Amino acid sequence: MYKIGEFSKITSLTIKALRYYEEQGILCPSERDKNGYRLYNDQDYERARLIALLRGLDFSIMEIRDVISNYGGEEDLSYFLKEKQAQILERIAGEKALLKKLEEALPGGSAAGIIRQEYDIVIKEIEEMIVVSTRFRGAYSDVGKYIGSLYKAAGNKSFGCPFSLYYDEEYREDADVELCVPVKGMVQASGISCRKLPGCRTISTIHKGGYDELGFAYKALLDAAYERNLQPVSPSREIYRKGPGLIFRGNPSNYVTELMIPVREMDIPMQEQKG
Structure with a gap:
């Protein structure tokens, strides 16, 4: 001792x-x-x-x-060390991505001056459709976890692009999300909802690029809505025209997302509210 x-x-x-x-x-x-x-x-x-x-x-x-x-011994320790190694590598990848963003934001970088794309704003009438969907609370990036099971449930009845409905009016770390895949008829599958999604009037635009800059597109939509005396309502919709694959994420610069916010006429024009 x-x-x-x-x-x-x-x-x-x-x-x-x-x-x-x-x-x-x-x-x-x-x-x-x-x-x-x-x-x-x-x-x-x-x-x-x-x-x-x-x-x-x-x-x-x-x-x-x-x-x-x-x-319980050296074999167990090996597993713990490998897990720690994976965590460090993930952290390094995150730091490298941050360094790239910093470099782009520096004078002369690709993001210098915060030059953003121009957004064309249109009013769209969306027709009623049938969808298979799953609703969850979590991070916005969790959407990819559910897409495979929805397409499996939809089978050969799926058509069109998948999209998400966002029920929160604000940005949240635990967002209320419903991921949907349009289908040609009613589908029955365990753990998956199949329902008719009502039509609505929306204000819409196309965003080209990564999801981390979708906020600029939302700002363009909200500004345009208020200029037209339209009241935005939830849920907003993100249609993934071109996005990451089921295995590889690909180049985010090539993603194409259509954003839609349902709208209705304001009871009191925006100008009068400000006055």
Whole structure:
């Protein structure tokens, strides 16, 4: 058995660190002597070596706790290290994407001056249609998770482009989304809704490019609606004319999305509201 000072020396962990790890419940002394002093054994030593390794690889205390509670040997450790490696690679990819955006935003970059596309605004009457759909709460990017199951349910009855209905008036991290695929007739499938989507009058435009810039298209639609004394109502609609595939995302610059916002005549003209 080792006293805390001796244990600190053989593990290269400070006494302060050992006490902290005890508080966190990841490295507690196996015994205490009659005076209450901490005593560590060889099993504690092996755990301390594991903790030191993980800390050196930038594992957080929460991650270390998770590893220790599920650790059964070197084979298990290999899985944890591979998962950590994948997380780091994902983070690096995110940082590289951010660096690219920063470079584009610098003077002389492709995004310098915030030059945006021109949007042609049209009023469209949308007819009633039958759709298979699934409604969920989540991130906007979660849409891709459900598209495959909808097309499987629709089978050879699917036609036209998939689209999303957004029921929130504001931007949300847990958006209320209904993903739809138009079909030629009623379809029955477990976990999938099939219903008639009523027609409506909409204000519409086409956005060419990635989904991260859809806000510019929405602004153009809202500005145009108010100029025409039209009241936007939900749900808005995003029709994916050309987007990522089921496996590969492709070049976002080539995406084509039609945005539609249902509208109705304002009871009081916008000019009078401002006055």
